[in-house]
Amino acid sequence: MTSTTMSPIPKKIKPAQLLSRLVAVESCDPPGGELEIARFLEKELSGRGIELEVDEFAPGRANLLARWRGSGRRGPLVFSAHLDTLPPGSQGWSVRPFGGTVKGGRLFGRGASDMKSGVAAMTAAFCSVVATGTKLSGDLVLAYSAGESSNCLGAKRFVERAQFADASAILVSEPSSLDLIVAEMxxxxxxxxxxxxxxxxxxxxxxxxxxxxxxxxxxxxxxxxxxxxxxxxxxxxxxxxxxxxxxxxxxxxxxxxxxxxxxxxxxxxxxxxxxxxxxxxxxxxxxxxxPAVETAVDHPFTQACLQARRGLGVETMKIGGVSYYSDATIYATAWRTPFVIIGPGELGMSGQPDEYVEIEKVTAAARIFERVAKLWLGDVPP
Incomplete structure (x- = not known):
């Protein structure tokens, strides 16, 4: 079942506060159940001019697509993340897995690193672009998938429906410690x-x-x-x-x-x-x-992401590859779309007890994502 809504421009969102609320919404896979968190985000994003769609493609399994229209002179820029998390297990936690506990500059909980921190940062960046009325040469799209850990079910659904086959680039917020990832095994x-x-x-x-x-x-x-x-x-x-x-x-x-x-x-x-x-x-x-997928280091989108990262005054960073796969492999294989992975989560935290993310990195990621959107789609340089 698919629903589409349009409604006022949202105010800016504080990514850390949103992350705490996202962690509290259980979306473990198995068994799935991303519909609840998709509906939660739909409510958060409701704003005039934003096109919103929740696609429940199986009972309790849902993708979320949000689109802020640009002039159409360039293909869309897609902010990609997944809504599902791994189950918390029953051992090793010193905090409540869905409590969103904050201590020592870190936010703890299942999905805090992989990858509700990415969802929070991308949602905040998206809303900031919309709220400031930035003129864009192409659509800015949020594509939040279900079932990434179940063989990328939601990403395959997006491809099946060709919902952003014309994308000019895809930015994925999988954990990378804010480094740039341009290749997947x-x-x-x-x-x-x-x-x-x-x-x-x-x-x-x-x-x-x-x-x-x-x-x-x-x-x-x-x-x-x-x-x-x-x-x-x-x-x-x-x-x-x-x-x-x-x-x-x-x-x-x-x-x-x-x-x-x-x-x-x-x-x-x-x-x-x-x-x-x-x-x-x-x-x-x-x-x-x-298939293994990669984007060239000298590709214009990679360079735009590098420029956005350096724009925060951080000159030291890594450009690398990872042994994991993400939804990027589904999109890049189907459409040959260039992609880059930048995420606030830590590479080694996925599925771990006391999973956490550095709050400072979530805030920084939101700024990077907003800057990427303005660099890649802005009619006027940021």
Missing amino acids: GALWLRITALGQTGHVSGRRGINAIDQMSDFMIGLRSVDLPCPPHPLLPEPTMQVGVIRGGHAVNLTPDQCTIELDVRIRPTTDPQAIIDLVARPGVSIEVVDFK
Whole structure:
């Protein structure tokens, strides 16, 4: 179900205050339930001239799209973030996971770093651009997705509906400690199955599929992944994340399945990886493939983001790549749109107990995002 509204120009929003309220709205995936936080943001953003749409594409799962119209001389600039978080778990928290506790200049809670801090900063920047009446050469768009941790469900929905296929650039607020990320590793997920023959330990023993898979997994250790050099990305990796096999302790297992996560650099052919790990006696199924994506360091959008960052008086920063994937891989693969990741969250905080973000970085991120919008879309230099 999709709803669209238009309504007065919102006042400026303080990003840290908004973040505290966002953390209090549970949107863990699993099970999902981003509709509540999408509706919350819809209410916050309600303002005349802003086009708002909440797209509930599955029960309780919703994307939010907000658009502030520019002159149309340039394609839209999209501020991209996801609304879902990982579950908090039951161990290790010294604060309430959804309490938004503030202490020592940090705000704590599930999603504080990944990535409700990005949502808060982008929302504040968007509202500041609107409230000041900045003339833009293209639309400024907020695209907040559901289910990023569930295989980028919301991003795929945006692509399916071609809601910003004409974007000139996409800024993603995934955690980066305010550094610039311009490259993501690709993710190849494989399901590998070994078949045996059932039997009973006290009689006919059968053929043990778990033993066959064990031999296969030992062989994986000697696989040398192809590694074209890349100045920004880490080494490729391969990890077994799931294993299933057997029906009862006294029965010989007739099937064993593993799921393999392989992270690869650009230009690596996924079929070459499949051929490399293939062995007699196992079948291989591709569960999903998200290609590695990157934007050139000298691309005008990268340079605009650098200029916006330096405009805050911060000259020391990193330009790098990451082993994680984000919604950027869905958009860049579908539309070849240039992207940059800048986020206030810390790279190592995702999914951790006592997840936190530095409040100062959330405020700084909002200023950077506003400046990027004015540099990239402004009819008059900021």
